[in-house]
Amino acid sequence: MMKNNYWLWAVALILVNTGWYFVSQQNASQEINRPGAEFSESRNAELSVVYGDELDYEIVHCFESINGVVYNVSINIQQGSKTLYSWEGDTNDGCITHTSSAEEGDIVVNTEIEEGVEVTTELTTWPMKSAFPIGVVLFSVGTIVVAFGETFVRYMIKKYKDDGTDNQANEIGENNSDSSNIWQDPLRPN
Template identity: 45%
Template sequence: MKKNQLMWVIALLIVNTGWIFLSGKMVPQEINRPGADFAENRAAELDPFFSDEIDYKIEYCFKSSNGVLLNYSLVIKQGSTVLFEDQGTTDDGCKTFSSTGKSGDLDFQTTVDSGIDSEVTLYTKPLGNVMWEGIFLFSIGTLVVAYLETGLRHKIKEKVDNRPQPKSSIPQELEPVQNEGIWQTPLRPK
């Protein structure tokens, strides 16, 4: 394999690896978190890129701030449809819910007893549904650039090789310069 072709294979791998990492990146949206103002009702947006559906994950933790066993309730709706519902106590620990949903707003209804630190986070992959399409497009784009670069390199080389050589303005035979009368032996003090 030629050096140039190897370079483009490596470029193809780098571009597609970058796209895979970018499209697989989870984007967090904090619904409720400790230290911030608690709100029983919050909305979050599911906004996929070039798709009607998006994968999402919800992580939630309810911890007692005073060590007492307390109750919580979490309901997630999209429109009038209940997508998820959970009730429990502060001893349940952190939980995760994953699903696929349609684009639109999610309504988080969180009910907690006084003295609970609530942490609810929505994670989405906005580019996750177009990973394979992105790999295809970036591969085609990289190959097009590679072939254009190779073709352009050959065209430039042809133009340089076919360019007429300029006529030399320097004479081919130089006549010796007669400057013997100018020099004299240096005078030295006696």
């Protein structure tokens, strides 16, 4: 029976860490500019991370001409005085995806377009991705502590019950052992 218990805890360990993997891979999206909303040439965004000081990000930008004329467009991402990403092209280039890493902090997305262009810009980050290894360690240790703690508690309960049963049996036997009478009261458990 004990071997089955270890197998169950091993499965629990795998399930806990698999769940943590899926949680840590969740992304956070920020719309910088989109059609139908008020366009802004300069927008602030935030790169935030749960653990560490660097994170992965992805920026997707699409420029579309409303009237079919080809226009020049550009996008530039700054973090302080550092340029994280710069792109220049035209409305025929379609959607562009850029993936990189950067330090945690505020960024500024500068977009230059001409009249007659719709722009869609979306920033995606994975704030918990860098916390995955430390989370695996913490959740594994926690699961192991619960597993062996449960085994220890069961052992202590069994030991307490065994000690209590022996004492009660001795007390019953001592109280009812009167050798002068042939008849004695029946023994009843408490």
